[in-house]
Amino acid sequence: MIEISKLNMAFGEKIVLKDISVGIKEGELFSVIGPSGIGKSTFIKCVIRLLTPDSGSIVVDGQDIASTKSEFTLARVRRSFGYLFQEGALFDSLSVLENVSFGLRYLTDIPRSEYPRIVKEKLALVGLKGVEQLKPAELSVGMKKRVSLARSIAAEPKYILYDEPTTGLDPVTTGMVKDLITDMRAKLGVTSIVVTHDMKLALDISSRVAMLYGGAFVEVSEPAAFRNSENKAVREFMEISHLSRDGRRHI
Amino acid sequence: MKSLGLETLGRRFMDLAEMLGAAALMLKSVVFWLFRSGLETGEVVKQAVKIGVDSITVTALTSFFTGMVLALQMGHSMKNLFNEPMYVGTMVAFSMLKELGPVLTSIVVAGRAGAVVTAEIGTMKVTEQIDALYTLGTNPTRYLLVPRYIAFMVMLPLLTVFADFIGVLGGCLVAVMKLGVPVTVYKSDILTYLTISDFMHGVLKTYFFAFMIATVSCYKGMATKGGAEGVGKSTTEAVVISMVLVMVLDYFISAALVAVGI
Numbered sequence: 001m002i003e004i005s006k007l008n009m010a011f012g013e014k015i016v017l018k019d020i021s022v023g024i025k026e027g028e029l030f031s032v033i034g035p036s037g038i039g040k041s042t043f044i045k046c047v048i049r050l051l052t053p054d055s056g057s058i059v060v061d062g063q064d065i066a067s068t069k070s071e072f073t074l075a076r077v078r079r080s081f082g083y084l085f086q087e088g089a090l091f092d093s094l095s096v097l098e099n100v101s102f103g104l105r106y107l108t109d110i111p112r113s114e115y116p117r118i119v120k121e122k123l124a125l126v127g128l129k130g131v132e133q134l135k136p137a138e139l140s141v142g143m144k145k146r147v148s149l150a151r152s153i154a155a156e157p158k159y160i161l162y163d164e165p166t167t168g169l170d171p172v173t174t175g176m177v178k179d180l181i182t183d184m185r186a187k188l189g190v191t192s193i194v195v196t197h198d199m200k201l202a203l204d205i206s207s208r209v210a211m212l213y214g215g216a217f218v219e220v221s222e223p224a225a226f227r228n229s230e231n232k233a234v235r236e237f238m239e240i241s242h243l244s245r246d247g248r249r250h251i
Numbered sequence: 252m253k254s255l256g257l258e259t260l261g262r263r264f265m266d267l268a269e270m271l272g273a274a275a276l277m278l279k280s281v282v283f284w285l286f287r288s289g290l291e292t293g294e295v296v297k298q299a300v301k302i303g304v305d306s307i308t309v310t311a312l313t314s315f316f317t318g319m320v321l322a323l324q325m326g327h328s329m330k331n332l333f334n335e336p337m338y339v340g341t342m343v344a345f346s347m348l349k350e351l352g353p354v355l356t357s358i359v360v361a362g363r364a365g366a367v368v369t370a371e372i373g374t375m376k377v378t379e380q381i382d383a384l385y386t387l388g389t390n391p392t393r394y395l396l397v398p399r400y401i402a403f404m405v406m407l408p409l410l411t412v413f414a415d416f417i418g419v420l421g422g423c424l425v426a427v428m429k430l431g432v433p434v435t436v437y438k439s440d441i442l443t444y445l446t447i448s449d450f451m452h453g454v455l456k457t458y459f460f461a462f463m464i465a466t467v468s469c470y471k472g473m474a475t476k477g478g479a480e481g482v483g484k485s486t487t488e489a490v491v492i493s494m495v496l497v498m499v500l501d502y503f504i505s506a507a508l509v510a511v512g513i
Contacts, residue, residue, distance in 0.1 A: 048386060
């Protein structure tokens with residue numbers, strides 16, 4: 001359970017998050033949508049304390065990580081998270097095998113001899129085969145993203161945070177990633193937070209969708225209710241995304 | 252106009268204070284992780300190779316030619332003064348062991364390995380790889396900084412000893428081939444007048460230089476902002492600051508060592 005209360009974050013004069021309060025239940029797939037540069041990545045980075053909020057609390061399984069100063073507490077809480085970075089954030093100097101198994105070394109007690117098998121398995125889940133020995137520089141943007149996704153799920157975390165999971169992917173891979181995100185929830189009961197500007201993706205996979213606008217969640221509801229929201233920002237974003245109230249794309 | 256100047260000065264001072272504070276916090280974190288958990292042995296070895304082994308060629312070339320030119324200049328000066336190239340070995344060895352070996356090696360390492368460290372950590376910072384380390388159960392200080400500190404502290408003194416030897420060898424070559432000094436004379440000039448404390452004087456200084464270069468390069472890498480341009484800026488700043496500080500520290504450490512009789 002993640003309980004966020006009165007979260008505030010500003011960069012200098014620019015207020016990015018303003019009094020955000022939301023609770024994310026176990027097994028929920030919670031999406032945050034909004035235009036680029038609105039603060040979605042800032043929000044998701046606060047959830048795992050990669051950014052320290054100015055005020056407010058983020059309680060993960062009973063532990064407030066927004067205010068803790070203990071590195072060990074933070075490290076312990078972060079152990080239950082997987083994180084897919086927007087640009088992949090793969091380690092340049094390591095091979096795909098080493099990248100995907102990196103978390104296994106620090107987050108689990110799995111013997112090293114098992115790593116190649118697990119890595120192969122996770123790479124297959126994201127549609128990759130035979131790339132274990134390649135370096136990130138030898139991969140395309142889409143492949144990097146998929147390797148990064150494999151890395152974030154390798155240690156089978158309780159929570160997964162996805163930062164723009166389908167940006168830069170072709171339609172086939174987008175479908176694959178979409179299925180993977182829903183499978184992680186359905187089969188393993190993973191709690192997920194997805195930040196995306198892809199309205200269709202958010203409405204298709206989420207149990208709840210939140211619209212971040214002007215630093216606040218202007219709408220938080222289930223996809224069906226979200227589609228019919230009368231909120232101006234939501235309606236405009238739906239229009240820009242070419243989505244009608246029934247969820248179909250229109251030109 | 253005057254207040255604008257004062258404001259700029261004040262801002263610079265605040266920036267400097269902020270930078271020193273952040274560097275101190277980084278150091279605190281390095282000390283904390285150095286004693287708190289197991290060493291990343293693989294990373295230490297990897298960094299020792301990058302910082303030390305990969306610097307061998309450039310160190311050897313620099314010190315060899317420095318030793319050669321020292322012998323040439325001193326030999327000719329002695330010839331002009333006393334009609335004999337006296338004490339060439341002593342002067343080359345003194346200069347190399349006490350000053351030029353440590354200082355030149357430190358400058359080479361700051362320019363080559365220091366730049367690599369800042370650019371690598373800086374790139375990791377701007378591409379979220381540092382954040383990724385946190386999410387994958389490890390601390391960047393433990394995984395990135397501690398191994399680099401150890402590698403600098405171990406490899407720079409070793410490189411300096413190597414540079415001392417190569418420099419003396421270069422001097423010997425010129426003394427024998429160009430100035431006509433017999434090898435035995437060159438060797439006895441060194442062994443007669445040089446003491447172990449002369450050697451230690453140079454080696455001890457390199458520990459301070461190594462610590463300073465590691466701190467500047469790691470700090471500048473971790474403080475990098477703003478994409479490729481930011482990485483370039485941080486790298487240049489790290490190299491320039493390290494090189495200047497080598498020269499500044501050299502005087503003060505030498506003075507302190509002389510004061511305690513080393």
